[in-house]
Amino acid sequence: MSVSSVSPIVTTQTMPTWRQKDAEPFVRIEQINKTFGDFTAVNNVSLDIYKNELFCLLGGSGSGKSTLLRMLAGFESPTSGSIIIDGVDMSNVPPWERPVNMMFQSYALFPHLTVEANVAFGLKREGLPSREVKQRVADILEMVQMGHLARRKPHMLSGGQRQRVALARSLVKRPKLLLLDEPLGALDKKLREETQFELMRLQDELGITFVVVTHDQEEAMTLATRIGVMNNGEIVQTAEPHEVYEYPNNRFVAEFIGNVNLFRGTVVSDERDSAAIQCDDTNGLIALDHGISCAPNQLVNVAIRPEKMRIAREPSSAQNNSAEGVITEVAYMGSQSIYKVRLLSGKEVRITQPNSHRDTGERLTWDDHVYLSWDADSSVVLTS
Template sequence: MTSSQFSELHTPTMTQTANIPLWKREGAEPFLKIENVTKKFGDFTAVDNISLDIYKNELFCLLGGSGSGKSTLLRIMAGFESATSGRIIIDGMDMAGIQPWNRPVNMMFQSYALFPHLNVADNVAFGLRREGVARSEVNKRVEKMLDMVQLGALGKRKPNQLSGGQRQRVALARSLIKRPKLLLLDEPLGALDKKLREETQFELINIQEELGVTFVVVTHDQEEAMTLATRIGVMNNGVIVQTAEPHVVYEYPNSRFVAEFVGSVNLFEGIIVEDLPDSVRIRSTEAGAELHVNHGISCAPNQVVHMAIRPEKIKISRQKPEQNVNCLHGVIEDIAYMGSLSVFKVRLASGKDVRITQPNFVRDMGARFTWHDSVYLSWDMDSSVVLTS
């Protein structure tokens, strides 16, 4: 089953419109329209003819590696870069020729860019004061915003007296206090350590939901995108290669690139030997067996494809399971204990290495498997996906 087929099967009827997201509603108008946007720097194309619709109150993530074009696209939305061609439309207004400070947009930079000589409250109030907002209104809005980001007691501190997470929240408060229609965030959590980043992700979601501002977040961190996003746009070489909800991107990647970039995956190359409407059989030398998947695809006879299976979907056992399909034999080459998970690398007779992850349900996991154990690997037909590109 392809990601588009999955989405169709899981799209509610129009009688349930109030309970479904805007991007699935027929006739819903996007809040942000990116139309055929291209950005070239000399002979180099950083953004290549991207079209994308983002809807009101979304927390949309642009996910990609370095040089994929995600930050350039964000800067075009903000007005810090001009598109070589194409249009940016925000809330029905074409942004062509509109300077950054006149757009209904604010941007939070990875460096936070706080003024070191100003205290927290003055940093947050800076934009309002530049616009000539009355002092009483400024004080009221600053107090409310600092309470929202849980910094109400720290208004008099300077940035160098704050932790990384606190500075991140000051920058967020300063970005939101002018009540932008659209907030752009460039790697907003990249400077935080892993534990603080995980905690701050949920704070960011709560603030976005409370304010109802549309967020577009740029990140290279797959886990961050999966946690934050209503939808993810995966970017590569200046192109968005897949746009979908996080679980669809993970479970139904549309290409080898997406499968390998988002999470960990095992890929088996093979040739289609049977393609039925509801199932596929693949002959794979790497696997040393025929592989069965319970969805059909559109391809030529004997086409070379890849079957993708996530490590957590694979079962590992010393005894051969009863199932006759999707069952492989190998030897454990490596084991990594990662606290909540154990990771096994199993080498098949073909020399292919397969990665398996299993949760550590009990404390003493040592009795289960050890190095050089002979084991069987198996998975259900509906746990894998066939990739033709």
């Protein structure tokens, strides 16, 4: 691993809060459990979320992420454990008294009220002076770029516009914590991508802590300062997006986040700065540029992302980290091409290559015999 000769100076002022050893969490979830009869929805979850974070709870259906969010909001009570927000234990605090607001996937707008009236509804219920309500509503509608549509009703708006109204209604009460349950699920792909950046901009401008629940890996990777990956009611990894992708801590995370090729093998050497794994699927050794602290002859999984693998018609000069096979599928995606290759062992792997140049030569195609290779720093060893 190469190291730059000049390292940047990182201070606590520039370091993200969650990396600072003495930082106080804004939200502290301590050994939370939630059961419904014999079913455990959330199992002994502990989690710290820091002020001004945009934290994503990511998991599949039934993973427990929405139940955890509802407990933060106060709509569900924990079976055991505690939730502390801004230093206050929320155990006996009802939803309407928590410094929290929640934006639902359905948006839940009042169809008979205008955009302006929908956003003002909560403020009026609090009995705020009409002048203050009007000003705060106008300010937040301008921030979400909906001021020019203030007099319209929800049925006159597009899906993206309704989403912005729901967001404005959630933000106008200035909560310390905003919870968003699948907030972009109803939008089409292009609008969803645009709105992701809009959410990030708003969160940065307002400085409110966001907790977003999503099942969409790309959405979580785009939005989050950190991701908590959930499975079977547990948080199995909490890290920044690039760490979750590049260094998954178990097989579930590796397979759930993006695409991955997994190879089963036996550890044959393990030194401080190198390791080697005998792999029948590649008919050779998988070499790593770091140690893995495994027992001799231990069976492990080696994860290699598709974009880390090279594909060519000629073999590489390297003795290790290589395989050969036949292309069985090709997908040209514009910015990239995806190849499925059946190795000599019969295992099928996926390779992704960027189309960074306009190729005028002969492209790799179905039934081509090809050779794969990858670098020693491209593999991640998974022992669980």
